[in-house]
Amino acid sequence: MTQEATTAKATFPSVDWFNAVKEIVNNDPNFRRIGTCDAEMGVKIPDLGKYYKITFEAFEVGDIAEVDEAVAEDTDFWLEMPYARWKEMIQNIKDNARADLHHTLNTIDLEDPEGFARSNDGYRRDAFYRFNQTFQYFFDITYMIETTFV
Amino acid sequence: MADTIATDIPADLAQVAQEKGIPLDVVRRGLALGFPPDVVKTQLNMPGVTAEAAEQFISEQERIRAGGEITIPPELAELAHAKGWPDDLLIRALKLGAPVAMMINQINAGITPEQAAGFIATQEALRGGEGGALQLDLSWMKVPTEWGVRVRAGKHGLTVGGINVGTYADIPDYWPYQTEMPRGAYPIPGVPSMGYSIFEKAELWSDNSADLYEEAIQRRWAPSTDIPWDTLEDLPSDVEKAFCQLSTALCEKALVVGDVIGRWLPEMSYGYHEVKLYLSTAEFDCARQFEVFRKRAFSNGGGMAVQSPGYLHRAIIDCRFWTEASSVMFILHNSFIMGLYEIGLATAHNRAEYRIFSLCQQDISRQLAYGVDHLKYFLSRHIERRQEVNHFLNKAEAVFSYEWTKDTPLREALMILLGGGTEPSQMATGAARLEYFWGRWVNAYADRLKSATLGDRREKLHPSLRKYAELPAAAAA
Numbered sequence: 001m002t003q004e005a006t007t008a009k010a011t012f013p014s015v016d017w018f019n020a021v022k023e024i025v026n027n028d029p030n031f032r033r034i035g036t037c038d039a040e041m042g043v044k045i046p047d048l049g050k051y052y053k054i055t056f057e058a059f060e061v062g063d064i065a066e067v068d069e070a071v072a073e074d075t076d077f078w079l080e081m082p083y084a085r086w087k088e089m090i091q092n093i094k095d096n097a098r099a100d101l102h103h104t105l106n107t108i109d110l111e112d113p114e115g116f117a118r119s120n121d122g123y124r125r126d127a128f129y130r131f132n133q134t135f136q137y138f139f140d141i142t143y144m145i146e147t148t149f150v
Numbered sequence: 151m152a153d154t155i156a157t158d159i160p161a162d163l164a165q166v167a168q169e170k171g172i173p174l175d176v177v178r179r180g181l182a183l184g185f186p187p188d189v190v191k192t193q194l195n196m197p198g199v200t201a202e203a204a205e206q207f208i209s210e211q212e213r214i215r216a217g218g219e220i221t222i223p224p225e226l227a228e229l230a231h232a233k234g235w236p237d238d239l240l241i242r243a244l245k246l247g248a249p250v251a252m253m254i255n256q257i258n259a260g261i262t263p264e265q266a267a268g269f270i271a272t273q274e275a276l277r278g279g280e281g282g283a284l285q286l287d288l289s290w291m292k293v294p295t296e297w298g299v300r301v302r303a304g305k306h307g308l309t310v311g312g313i314n315v316g317t318y319a320d321i322p323d324y325w326p327y328q329t330e331m332p333r334g335a336y337p338i339p340g341v342p343s344m345g346y347s348i349f350e351k352a353e354l355w356s357d358n359s360a361d362l363y364e365e366a367i368q369r370r371w372a373p374s375t376d377i378p379w380d381t382l383e384d385l386p387s388d389v390e391k392a393f394c395q396l397s398t399a400l401c402e403k404a405l406v407v408g409d410v411i412g413r414w415l416p417e418m419s420y421g422y423h424e425v426k427l428y429l430s431t432a433e434f435d436c437a438r439q440f441e442v443f444r445k446r447a448f449s450n451g452g453g454m455a456v457q458s459p460g461y462l463h464r465a466i467i468d469c470r471f472w473t474e475a476s477s478v479m480f481i482l483h484n485s486f487i488m489g490l491y492e493i494g495l496a497t498a499h500n501r502a503e504y505r506i507f508s509l510c511q512q513d514i515s516r517q518l519a520y521g522v523d524h525l526k527y528f529l530s531r532h533i534e535r536r537q538e539v540n541h542f543l544n545k546a547e548a549v550f551s552y553e554w555t556k557d558t559p560l561r562e563a564l565m566i567l568l569g570g571g572t573e574p575s576q577m578a579t580g581a582a583r584l585e586y587f588w589g590r591w592v593n594a595y596a597d598r599l600k601s602a603t604l605g606d607r608r609e610k611l612h613p614s615l616r617k618y619a620e621l622p623a624a625a626a627a
Contacts, residue, residue, distance in 0.1 A: 036306055036366030038361070058305035101504055106511075112497045113586070122597025123522045129367070129488070129515035136570055 009146040011091055013043070013050045013083075015066050020145050022061040023079040025138055032059040038132040039127040042078025044069065045086055048150070056134060077119040079105070081112070087149050090142055100139040105136055163191045165198060167306075170194050172204050179208045185247060193249065211247055226250050235263045242270050310424060311360035322491045323531075330500030333421050352531035355471055356523035362516050366431035371509050372441035381501040382450045388572045393503075394452035395489065395563035395617040397443040404443070405609045406463040408436030409516075410479055414472050419488040428520060435513040438497060442506050458560065463551040465546055473528045477539065478546040479596055480521025484514050488548070489591025490564075496587070499569040507618040518598060540610060543599075547612035554614070585618075592618040 007024060010017035025031040036058050043052040051072035055062040072078050074134035085108070092103040103109060109128075117123030128135070157610060158179055159167070167177045180190050193199065214220050220241045231242055235257065235596070242264070244588055256266070276285070296317045304312055304421075314321075318334045325333075327342035348354050356362075385393065411433045447453055466483065469475035490506045491514065495551055497503035529536060554561070562582075566572055569580025592615050599607045608619040 035370075036365060060305075089309050101498055101501070104504070104508075106495050106508055110492055110590075123519065123598075123601035125594075125597070126515045126518055129511040130223060130519065131369075132511055133369070136508075137365075 003083065007144050009148070011148045011150060012086070013045055013048065013052065013150070015052070015093050016126040017147065018043075018052060018054060018064045019146065021138060021142055022064055024141050026143055028062050028141070031134075031137055031141075034133050034137060035059075037076075037131040039131055041077040041086055041135065042067075042072035042080075044078050044080035045083050046080065048083050056131065061090045061138065074122065075119075076121075076124040079116055080114075080118055081108070083114055084150075087113045089139070090147055093140055093141050094147065099136070106132060160187050162559070163187050163194075166191050166194050170199060170201075171199050172199070176201070176204050176208050179212065180204075183211050183247070189571065207249065211430070214245055220244050223250050226253055229254055229257055233257050233263075235266070237249070239263055239267060239270065242274065243501065243599050245271050246270065247290055251388050253534050258385070262566035272370040272620050295334060295336050307366065309360065309364050310427060310468070316362070321351065321355075322421060323351045325351070325419045330420050334424060345416070347417045347418050348472060349421070351422060352528050354418050354422055354524065355527050356425065356520050358519055358523045358529065359422075359428040362520055363424065363428040363431055364430065366435065366513075366516055371438075371439060373445055373506075376509065377442065377445075377505050378501045379445075382503075382625065383500055384451065385499060386571060389499075389564055389570070390450060390452045391455065392563035392566035393450075393466035394447045394456040396494065397452075398455040399458055399557075399560050399563075400487070400490065400557060401440045401447075402460075403463075403483070404436045406431050406466065407479055407483070408440070409438070409528075410466055410469075410475060410574040413467075414475060417472065421507070428516075432520070439510055439513065442510065446503070446506060455563075456559040459553050459556040462546070462550050466551040473525065473539075474542045476521050476524050480517045481525065481602070482543065482546050482550060482595060484518050484570050485595035485598060486519065486593050487514055488594065489587055492590060493564055493584075493587050494566075495569060496583075502601060522602045525599075525604065529603050536604065540607070543607070544610070544612065547615055577627055588620040589620075593620055 010018035010020045014116050019039065026065045038058065041054045041056065043050075044123045045051070051069050051074060052064065053071055054064050089099065089116065093099050098104050099105075105116065107130075117125065117128040119128075132145045152584070159174060164174060169176055177190060181187065189577075194204070211542050222237060222240050222244070226240065227237070230253075232238075238255070244250075299313075299315060300319070301313045301315055306312070318477065321333070325339055326349070328346060328349075329341045330344050331337055331338070411429050415426060415429055415433075418429075420426070444454075447455075462483065466475060466479045466594065469478060481554065488511065491511050494507035495504060496578075497512075498507060525539070529539070564587075565577055565580030567580070568583035569576035569578070592611070593608075595615075596606065596608045596611065596619055599605075608616065611619055
């Protein structure tokens with residue numbers, strides 16, 4: 001987390017918001033230093049009917065797209081929770097400049113009997129663990145974005 | 151002497167010659183006789199070397215090369231005869247230009263005639279060409295392997311998987327060599343067997359090995375500096391003791407997995423280096439797991455706690471077949487370890503503990519990925535052995551379950567961590583939460599086996615695990 005100033009304004013959820021995150025991490029040497037990551041991550045916000053697919057390739061975030069639900073689920077794993085909880089997580093990150101220990105991807109997943117990180121395949125779901133530092137960094141960096149909520 | 155005059159003198163050698171007052175012409179004549187510049191330079195730097203001595207030495211060498219008789223100086227002959235050195239060996243050494251003083255020193259130092267003969271033969275072979283020039287074999291340069299390979303780095307850099315191109319991408323189903331020859335090299339006859347026992351690709355291969363190796367190298371971390379140790383804080387005594395019990399168990403399990411990988415690596419033939427490379431990093435990951443949990447135990451007022459019963463460890467060590475060892479250790483055992491890490495994350499008291507468990511998750515999930523992908527590959531080639539896989543998993547799950555009933559320290563420690571203390575209400579909470587986390591890892595274990603194409607094993611699980619599994623019928627309801 002080397003950059004200090006807010007660098008973008010965007011509304012969550014939107015492709016613009018995810019692209020703003022992508023722009024920051026792809027120019028952040030600390031993100032690259034975490035190591036290579038190849039994974040497809042879905043994002044599901046069922047109560048808004050919003051679904052996204054984010055591709056991580058080598059040392060960068062690649063394609064980001066708004067997709068339908070089936071495509072979001074045709075990934076290594078997808079992150080799914082109601083909009084209010086997404087908002088709470090992102091706000092917590094903003095308030096602390098990173099997620100506190102109750103709002104990391106891991107802890108949210110552990111507290112949800114259904115799981116926050118879900119998959120149709122046990123092997124592919126393990127990507128959530130294999131690259132957890134990358135995914136957490138991706139969301140932690142959102143503290144730099146001036147996020148508005150729908 | 152025209153050739154002699156034409157010989158170039160390296161600048162550093164010319165400088166030494168000038169400093170010692172040796173005429174450059176004498177140096178040129180020495181080089182023309184085939185003495186390497188470094189050897190000439192060393193000789194010139196020896197104490198007592200004068201222009202007269204150098205001239206005498208070179209003249210004698212030129213006389214010998216011209217067919218002149220070689221005479222053995224009396225002082226050398228007397229000593230050599232006393233030490234059993236034959237004249238012909240002395241003559242061969244003198245013909246090579248060995249200084250008499252040096253030969254006397256070597257004989258006095260205890261060099262035997264046999265040792266000298268070997269060295270002299272090597273030097274003669276090197277100077278066997280006309281005029282004393284080095285004569286190289288170079289037939290090895292005509293090796294019939296694929297040549298001209300020029301792989302470019304991609305987005306991931308120049309990776310182990312990326313250089314598998316052309317014939318080097320051919321990874322045979324059976325590796326026919328019993329030596330340490332790298333895949334793609336040209337074999338020579340007569341190399342002794344290295345004692346490998348795994349030559350069939352299906353018995354060790356996973357398609358993700360090369361990527362896992364790169365991933366492990368890229369995503370490495372250091373417990374000494376990557377954990378914010380200064381965020382540790384005093385915990386209630388019973389909670390600290392519980393954490394140290396968990397740390398002790400994880401240290402022990404890391405050592406066992408490391409030992410088992412180390413025991414199997416020398417069995418794996420060189421044809422499948424991607425697997426050997428990845429497993430070498432997995433072994434390092436085990437060392438790091440041991441390191442970080444030992445450091446945690448010793449950094450907050452605690453220490454090592456009680457050892458585990460070890461029944462499952464013995465079962466893993468006793469596996470006689472790598473696919474069995476890999477499946478039991480990397481899928482069953484490590485699914486359980488992942489469950490322990492989840493408990494560690496859920497109960498982390500500070501950033502240090504959280505980071506320890508989340509980084510360890512990355513490492514252990516690569517082992518899970520290898521285990522699942524290898525079992526999948528094995529089953530794709532040996533579908534007839536599916537029953538055998540279920541059989542050894544039955545056995546391992548039974549041993550695991552027995553171990554769990556006997557491992558009271560770990561069981562109680564987890565309940566204390568999950569409940570926050572040893573008060574009855576806390577223990578009740580801890581016991582309930584432990585059931586929840588037990589269900590998580592058991593189902594993740596079953597999901598991984600399903601990914602490995604073993605089918606849904608939930609109904610086949612050992613009864614002590616099956617009660618936590620979401621059986622298909624129950625899930626549908």
